[in-house]
Structures are given as C-alpha cells and as structure tokens.
Amino acid sequence: MVIDDRFYLSLAINEAWKYQGLTYPNPAVGCVITDKNGAILVVAAHKRRGLPHAELEATYEALSKLNPLLEFPQDPNELHAFISKHHNNLLKNSTFYVTLEPCAHQGLTPPCATLIATLGAKRVVIGSSDKTQKAKGGADILRSAGIAVEEGVLKQECDELLKPFLLWQSGSFSFFKLALRLDGTYDNGTITSHESRVFVHKLRSVCDLIVIGGKTLRTDNPLLDARLVGGKAPDALICTAKDVDKNANVFSVKDREMIVQNSLDFPKKYKNIMIEGGSSFLRAMSDKADRFLIFHSADFSERGRERIEIDLRLKLLYQGSIGADSFGWYYKERFII
Amino acid sequence: MVIDDRFYLSLAINEAWKYQGLTYPNPAVGCVITDKNGAILVVAAHKRRGLPHAELEATYEALSKLNPLLEFPQDPNELHAFISKHHNNLLKNSTFYVTLEPCAHQGLTPPCATLIATLGAKRVVIGSSDKTQKAKGGADILRSAGIAVEEGVLKQECDELLKPFLLWQSGSFSFFKLALRLDGTYDNGTITSHESRVFVHKLRSVCDLIVIGGKTLRTDNPLLDARLVGGKAPDALICTAKDVDKNANVFSVKDREMIVQNSLDFPKKYKNIMIEGGSSFLRAMSDKADRFLIFHSADFSERGRERIEIDLRLKLLYQGSIGADSFGWYYKERFII
Numbered sequence: 001m002v003i004d005d006r007f008y009l010s011l012a013i014n015e016a017w018k019y020q021g022l023t024y025p026n027p028a029v030g031c032v033i034t035d036k037n038g039a040i041l042v043v044a045a046h047k048r049r050g051l052p053h054a055e056l057e058a059t060y061e062a063l064s065k066l067n068p069l070l071e072f073p074q075d076p077n078e079l080h081a082f083i084s085k086h087h088n089n090l091l092k093n094s095t096f097y098v099t100l101e102p103c104a105h106q107g108l109t110p111p112c113a114t115l116i117a118t119l120g121a122k123r124v125v126i127g128s129s130d131k132t133q134k135a136k137g138g139a140d141i142l143r144s145a146g147i148a149v150e151e152g153v154l155k156q157e158c159d160e161l162l163k164p165f166l167l168w169q170s171g172s173f174s175f176f177k178l179a180l181r182l183d184g185t186y187d188n189g190t191i192t193s194h195e196s197r198v199f200v201h202k203l204r205s206v207c208d209l210i211v212i213g214g215k216t217l218r219t220d221n222p223l224l225d226a227r228l229v230g231g232k233a234p235d236a237l238i239c240t241a242k243d244v245d246k247n248a249n250v251f252s253v254k255d256r257e258m259i260v261q262n263s264l265d266f267p268k269k270y271k272n273i274m275i276e277g278g279s280s281f282l283r284a285m286s287d288k289a290d291r292f293l294i295f296h297s298a299d300f301s302e303r304g305r306e307r308i309e310i311d312l313r314l315k316l317l318y319q320g321s322i323g324a325d326s327f328g329w330y331y332k333e334r335f336i337i
Numbered sequence: 338m339v340i341d342d343r344f345y346l347s348l349a350i351n352e353a354w355k356y357q358g359l360t361y362p363n364p365a366v367g368c369v370i371t372d373k374n375g376a377i378l379v380v381a382a383h384k385r386r387g388l389p390h391a392e393l394e395a396t397y398e399a400l401s402k403l404n405p406l407l408e409f410p411q412d413p414n415e416l417h418a419f420i421s422k423h424h425n426n427l428l429k430n431s432t433f434y435v436t437l438e439p440c441a442h443q444g445l446t447p448p449c450a451t452l453i454a455t456l457g458a459k460r461v462v463i464g465s466s467d468k469t470q471k472a473k474g475g476a477d478i479l480r481s482a483g484i485a486v487e488e489g490v491l492k493q494e495c496d497e498l499l500k501p502f503l504l505w506q507s508g509s510f511s512f513f514k515l516a517l518r519l520d521g522t523y524d525n526g527t528i529t530s531h532e533s534r535v536f537v538h539k540l541r542s543v544c545d546l547i548v549i550g551g552k553t554l555r556t557d558n559p560l561l562d563a564r565l566v567g568g569k570a571p572d573a574l575i576c577t578a579k580d581v582d583k584n585a586n587v588f589s590v591k592d593r594e595m596i597v598q599n600s601l602d603f604p605k606k607y608k609n610i611m612i613e614g615g616s617s618f619l620r621a622m623s624d625k626a627d628r629f630l631i632f633h634s635a636d637f638s639e640r641g642r643e644r645i646e647i648d649l650r651l652k653l654l655y656q657g658s659i660g661a662d663s664f665g666w667y668y669k670e671r672f673i674i
Contacts, residue, residue: 001380003379037372037376038374038377040340042338043338182517184521296519296633298653298665299649299650300649300650300651307520307644310520310637312636313636316635316658316661316663319656326653328635
C-alpha cells in the first residue's frame with residue numbers, strides 16, 4: 001500500500017464516517033496530524049455539536065500526547081484560546097490532513113484556519129473545498145500564513161462524506177435506517193447488538209424528526225426515543241391512512257410533537273430526518289430517503305421472520321462494523337449504467 | 338483515536354485480512370514499518386506463495402520508496418540477499434509491526450528474523466507468537482541482535498487472523514462462500530461485482546478442493562474453475578445422493594479430479610477446502626465449515642429469488658468492501674453465552 005497524502009486522508013475519512021449523522025448542524029469531518037518528521041500524531045473527527053471541530057479536536061489530542069502535563073479547558077472556545085497561547089511550537093512544521101477545508105468563520109468556535117496558522121503547520125492537505133458563504137476562505141488564510149495547501153485530494157470520497165451536510169443545509173437530509181440479519185430477515189424483536197442500538201439512539205437524539213409507518217406503530221409499538229443515551233426524543237411523524245391508537249408508546253414520550261398524517265411528505269420545518277421501518281415502509285420511502293443506513297447482525301434466523309420485498313439498487317459509500325454487527329451507508333443509484 | 342503500537346498493528350491486521358485465503362501454504366501476515374522518527378513507510382502483507390513474506394515485502398516497498406534508484410530482483414531469495422547487501426542502513430532504527438512472529442527458518446525464502454536484524458531495526462512489535470516447530474524462534478534471533486521485541490500486542494485479533502492457517506496445518510481448513518443481496522436473496526445469476534468474482538477465482542486457484550451440493554450442480558451448472566485469474570481449477574467434490582449428469586460443465590474442466598459421493602465428508606487428502614452453495618448446502622455444511630466468507634451486493638431484488646433458510650449464529654471477524662460489494666469473514670459460535 002502506497003503511503004502518500006491519500007493514505008492519511010483515508011484515515012481521516014474513515015474516522016469521520018464513524019460520526020456521520022451525529023454532527024448536525026455541523027458536517028462530519030475528519031483530521032489527521034503528522035509531526036514535522038511525518039509520524040502520525042492523531043486521527044480525529046468532529047464528534048458532535050458543541051464539541052471541538054475536527055482540527056481543534058486533533059490539535060488537542062496531539063498536544064495532550066506531546067505534553068501530558070498541559071491542563072486543557074473543556075469548552076471549545078476556551079480550548080481554542082488556550083491552545084493558541086500554549087502550543088509551544090509543538091506542532092511547528094506539522095501536516096494537517098482534513099476532509100473539508102478548515103473553516104474561516106467564527107461560529108460556536110473560532111476559525112480552525114487561524115488556529116492551524118498559529119500553530120505554524122507546514123502543509124495542509126484538504127479533500128473537499130468549503131463552498132459555503134459562511135465558512136469558506138480557510139485555504140486562503142492558510143496560504144497567507146505561508147502554509148502549503150493542497151486541495152482536492154480524494155475529492156470524490158470527501159465530497160460523499162460531506163454530502164449529507166450539504167443536503168441538510170440546502171433544505172433537509174433524510175436517511176432510512178434498516179436493521180436486518182445476514183439473511184435479510186427482521187422481526188419485532190431486537191436484532192442488532194447493544195452498541196448498534198446505542199448508535200441509533202445517538203442518531204435519534206440529533207434528528208429533529210423520526211418517521212415511521214402505521215404498520216411499525218401497530219406491530220412494534222416503539223417508543224422511538226433516545227433513552228439509551230439520555231438524549232432528547234425527536235418529534236415523530238406517523239405516516240398512515242388508518243386511525244392510530246393514541247395510547248401507543250410513541251405518544252407517551254415527553255417534550256415531543258406528534259404528527260399523524262396520510263401523506264409521505266415531511267413537514268417543511270424539519271431538516272434532519274430519520275426514517276425507520278421494514279419492508280413496506282422501505283418501499284414507500286425508497287425514492288424519498290437521501291441515504292440508507294443498513295445494519296446487519298451476524299446471524300441467520302428461521303423464526304418469526306419478516307422479509308424485505310423491494311427492487312432497489314444501492315451504492316455503498318462506507319462499510320464498518322460496530323459491536324457484533326456490520327453496517328453500511330448507501331445511496332440510491334438513480335441511473336443504472 | 339490513540340496512536341500506539343496497537344494502531345500500527347491494526348493497520349497490519351487489516352491489510353493481511355485482504356489476502357486471507359490466498360496465501361496457502363503460508364499464513365496471512367501483515368507488516369507495517371515506521372522509520373526512526375516514527376513515520377509510516379509502508380503497510381504491507383504477504384500476498385501469495387512464492388511472493389515475499391510480509392516482512393520482506395514491506396522492506397522491499399520501504400526501500401523502493403527511500404531509494405527509487407535501487408533495482409530490486411523479483412525472486413524472493415535474490416531479493417532477500419540483495420536487500421541484505423544494499424539496504425544501506427536506510428531502515429536503521431526502524432520499527433516493524435508484524436501480526437506474526439518473524440520466521441526463523443529457511444523455507445522458499447530465508448528467515449525474516451535475520452533480515453530484520455541485518456537491517457538494524459530498533460524494535461519489533463509482534464501479535465501472535467509462532468508456535469510451529471519449523472519456523473519458531475524469530476523473536477529470540479531479534480533479541481540476540483539487540484532489538485527490542487514486544488510480543489502479544491493485539492494477540493486475540495492476530496490469533497484470529499492466523500487461525501485458518503493453524504487449522505490447515507493441523508489437518509484441513511474449510512470455508513463456506515456465500516454471495517447474497519442485502520435482503521439475503523440470491524439466484525442462479527451473478528450477484529456480486531466483477532472484483533468480488535475475481536477474488537473468488539483467486540481463492541479457488543489456491544484451494545485444492547471445491548465442494549458443492551447436487552442442487553447447485555443441477556441448477557447452476559457451474560464450471561467452478563479459476564478462469565478469471567488464469568489459475569488452476571481445484572478438484573471438485575459433488576455431494577449428492579442422486580445420479581449426476583457427467584456432461585455437466587464442472588466435468589469439462591481439464592486437469593481436475595472429480596469426486597461424486599453420497600456423503601458430506603471431505604476426502605482426507607485435501608487440506609484447503611472451499612465450499613460454495615445456497616440455502617440447502619449451507620444447512621448441510623454449517624457445522625463442518627471452519628469459516629464463512631459472506632459477500633453482500635448492494636441491492637435488493639424481488640425477482641427469481643432464493644432465500645437462505647437456516648438458524649445460524651455467527652461471529653464477525655473481519656468486515657471489508659470490494660468493488661461495489663461488502664464482505665465479511667465469520668465463524669460459527671459454538672456456545673452462546
């Protein structure tokens with residue numbers, strides 16, 4: 001395997017995909033830092049809103065390693081300021097590999113580009129360029145500081161990583177979560193491992209709307225909350241032509257708006273939308289979901305089986321494992337060549 | 338993510354899994370080399386018999402990078418001798434991360450342990466220790482040369498990587514290859530992408546026996562050869578209680594022994610056995626196969642579907658992607674805790 005810019009950026013991309021769906025309203029971004037001699041100091045990613053951006057997180061982790069005596073503040077703003085003062089040139093002539101151009105704007109945290117310039121990095125390798133009016137311009141800040149900047153490395157892969165955020169930004173992002181066995185079966189019971197379910201609850205805690213069909217409501221009677229991570233339950237939309245039982249569990253969750261409608265259109269106010277269901281709801285939603293997140297538990301089962309009945313051709317974007325399960329992010333190929 | 342010995346060894350483990358099943362009669366082994374400053378020079382693996390062991394391959398790739406003018410011989414023996422003379426201390430004080438203790442014996446190629454000692458490596462980090470009478474003792478050679486040796490890092494993961502080889506060595510290794518869609522369906526036609534099929538043909542070219550059931554013979558009428566890689570077709574065993582049509586394609590392949598028997602026992606002379614089939618043959622073989630290699634194409638289909646009908650609980654060992662597909666190596670959990 002060739003060890004080049006793409007190798008390091010691949011590490012950043014893979015790390016970022018682990019947090020895809022969890023970072024709203026920020027994009028999933030990964031960052032690798034190598035020291036002046038080219039040794040990897042850290043592989044990091046932005047984990048969720050309110051936590052450091054990938055570059056700040058990576059810088060923090062790298063400095064923690066290089067100087068274990070430094071006592072870092074937790075708040076990202078204070079962390080940014082602290083590092084700007086106390087980096088002690090430990091990251092001088094380092095190289096940053098980031099999946100997205102470092103931001104140039106003051107959001108919840110100060111710009112990452114100025115941080116990297118302050119640290120005295122030698123080179124920054126960037127996957128996707130930032131086209132957003134708000135945050136673009138990071139590469140220019142870096143170049144002005146005399147840092148070598150390479151843009152567009154593994155551009156396609158980095159753009160795929162960024163796409164859910166861009167969709168969210170331009171209106172809404174929706175994804176269909178499906179949990180199956182290796183044989184494609186599923187049923188009312190729990191299929192995947194605890195780690196996968198915790199991940200799903202994290203996703204729910206970040207979404208503003210969760211969508212299910214009437215069949216799931218009647219068959220599973222789910223809570224659709226984020227109790228496994230102590231998170232806020234998203235509002236819930238039940239798409240059904242039939243009456244629903246208002247005593248169903250999903251109505252019992254506090255601080256949640258419930259919507260029941262005989263339509264598959266998402267109310268306009270929601271931007272980050274998670275769809276859950278089985279075969280019939282996948283059929284209904286396969287043209288509406290922007291992405292598909294499919295878990296496979298490592299087993300086959302003959303009991304109590306439901307099966308997916310649909311013709312659907314997807315494209316694999318990222319493949320990983322979590323707990324005892326595998327999972328993949330997919331999108332629907334609109335044209336089959 | 339913490340960057341430590343386990344990080345580098347994980348890179349070696351993942352690289353080695355890509356060649357699992359292709360390396361017989363050698364084990365799948367991965368190797369990462371970092372230079373005296375800790376920068377990664379190479380992530381390499383043993384690819385197949387007759388090609389360099391992981392350590393020699395990694396050394397060759399690292400030196401090619403450090404001195405592009407060196408003209409290396411292709412033959413592994415000559416390569417070993419050439420590197421011993423012309424390494425020019427370029428790998429002095431490097432660190433080797435290997436999933437298996439470097440061999441101490443002269444096989445098709447000279448011992449890897451003496452090569453690493455000659456190069457003047459500073460440290461060698463080892464996953465699994467070599468217990469085989471033939472090749473053990475590499476760590477001692479390294480220690481005698483004044484090299485720091487760490488053994489047992491990520492031991493469990495490295496042992497899992499090595500296990501197919503150990504099974505092969507102690508008698509035979511068999512694995513069941515299954516290709517499914519995301520919904521668990523399959524049929525007579527081609528399901529997976531070209532890259533996956535090439536990989537399967539490579540596996541066949543290394544196996545000494547391919548095993549199918551009578552149903553596959555009658556329904557698919559496969560060649561079961563290794564034509565996509567120009568490899569030798571393995572001998573073929575048809576397990577069936579019925580008469581078979583001797584005009585079937587599988588009988589037309591040259592230089593192949595054909596066995597037809599009303600029994601599921603593999604003839605003793607075969608050591609590396611690949612089993613292919615669908616639902617009924619998986620049911621028949623689920624207790625006999627040492628490992629399961631399961632491909633999933635990225636689609637769902639309602640047409641011409643066959644389905645797997647079995648209760649089978651597996652454990653995921655490695656998850657990867659190839660072409661448009663995902664694939665995983667699994668084994669059967671004998672006891673559910």
